[in-house]
Amino acid sequence: xxxxxxxxxxxxxxxxxxxxxxxxxxxxxxxxxxxxxxxxxxxxxxxxxxxxxxxxxxxxxxxxxxxxxxxxxxxxxxxxxxxxxxxxxxxxxxxxxxxxxxxxxxxxxxxxxxxxxxxxxxxxxxxxxxxxxxxxxxxxxxxxxxxxxxxxxxxxxxxxxxxxxxxxxxxxxxxxxxxxxxxxxxxxxxxxxxxxxxxxxxxxxxxxxxxxxxxxxxxxxxxxxxxxxxxxxxxxxxxxxxxxxxxxxxxxxxxxxxxxxxxxxxxxx
Ligand SMILES: C[S@@+](CC[C@H](N)C(=O)[O-])C[C@H]1O[C@@H](n2cnc3c(N)ncnc32)[C@H](O)[C@@H]1O
Numbered sequence: 490x491x492x493x494x495x496x497x498x499x500x501x502x503x504x505x506x507x508x509x510x511x512x513x514x515x516x517x518x519x520x521x522x523x524x525x526x527x528x529x530x531x532x533x534x535x536x537x538x539x540x541x542x543x544x545x546x547x548x549x550x551x552x553x554x555x556x557x558x559x560x561x562x563x564x565x566x567x568x569x570x571x572x573x574x575x576x577x578x579x580x581x582x583x584x585x586x587x588x589x590x591x592x593x594x595x596x597x598x599x600x601x602x603x604x605x606x607x608x609x610x611x612x613x614x615x616x617x618x619x620x621x622x623x624x625x626x627x628x629x630x631x632x633x634x635x636x637x638x639x640x641x642x643x644x645x646x647x648x649x650x651x652x653x654x655x656x657x658x659x660x661x662x663x664x665x666x667x668x669x670x671x672x673x674x675x676x677x678x679x680x681x682x683x684x685x686x687x688x689x690x691x692x693x694x695x696x697x698x699x700x701x702x703x704x705x706x707x708x709x710x711x712x713x714x715x716x717x718x719x720x721x722x723x724x725x726x727x728x729x730x731x732x733x734x735x736x737x738x739x740x741x742x743x744x745x746x747x748x749x750x751x752x753x754x755x756x757x758x
Pocket of ligand 1: 560562
């Protein structure tokens with residue numbers, strides 16, 4: 490199993506990024522705005538994926554500011570044009586030296602969940618902030634995705650079985666599907682202050698934009714799901730559900746946590 494289960498070279502990546510942007514960018518931009526991000530700020534967007542939030546930050550900081558968008562695989566963000574103050578960087582947040590210091594704002598969405606080294610990465614992100622600077626982490630809590638409506642009970646069971654198997658694979662690859670509920674405590678442990686957390690979820694109906702995330706994810710790891718015991722029939726029924734308006738499931742709740750680096754925080758190596 491690779492370190493990062495949903496590697497971003499796969500063709501399903503574009504679809505996944507477009508769901509994340511459509512469903513969660515309004516939440517993320519609202520949360521980021523609450524930090525007061527404004528003209529002249531220096532920002533770090535870690536694991537920026539398709540790059541939409543890096544561009545939004547670029548618009549807030551303007552030509553006097555700077556936004557560095559990192560990713561292991563920056564090709565998706567590179568496929569769109571960016572304002573001059575937005576810089577893309579191929580970068581591994583686990584292993585490479587930090588791209589800068591004294592940031593006013595560091596943000597990562599749905600990145601640390603996948604990284605076995607998430608706690609040391611969190612300490613590195615804190616060390617990249619200026620005293621008083623903001624860290625905003627946004628992560629899924631994959632432990633609360635109840636089926637809200639289904640044509641019948643057996644259908645709901647198939648969804649839950651395939652989905653639970655997928656989450657098991659995420660865990661085997663070093664991910665933490667429940668990381669969202671642990672972020673606040675981990676950020677407090679890392680010494681951040683002024684902490685707040687807000688959780689967002691919505692109903693995803695079959696055939697809608699959000700539920701397609703399940704399709705992109707299961708398509709990408711279909712072989713691993715089969716190896717974990719999911720039959721072709723189960724996968725076919727799961728996929729059919731995702732286009733059936735009678736099937737409705739809770740979205741992944743996204744937990745947005747923000748906190749500030751106090752003046753006395755020690756720097757991580
Ligand atoms: C689930 S995607 C989220 C993308 C984007 N943050 C968003 O929310 O739309 C996770 C992103 O983290 C990146 N990533 C994974 N491991 C990384 C690492 N070690 N360093 C930097 N980026 C990483 C992936 O390439 C991918 O773009």
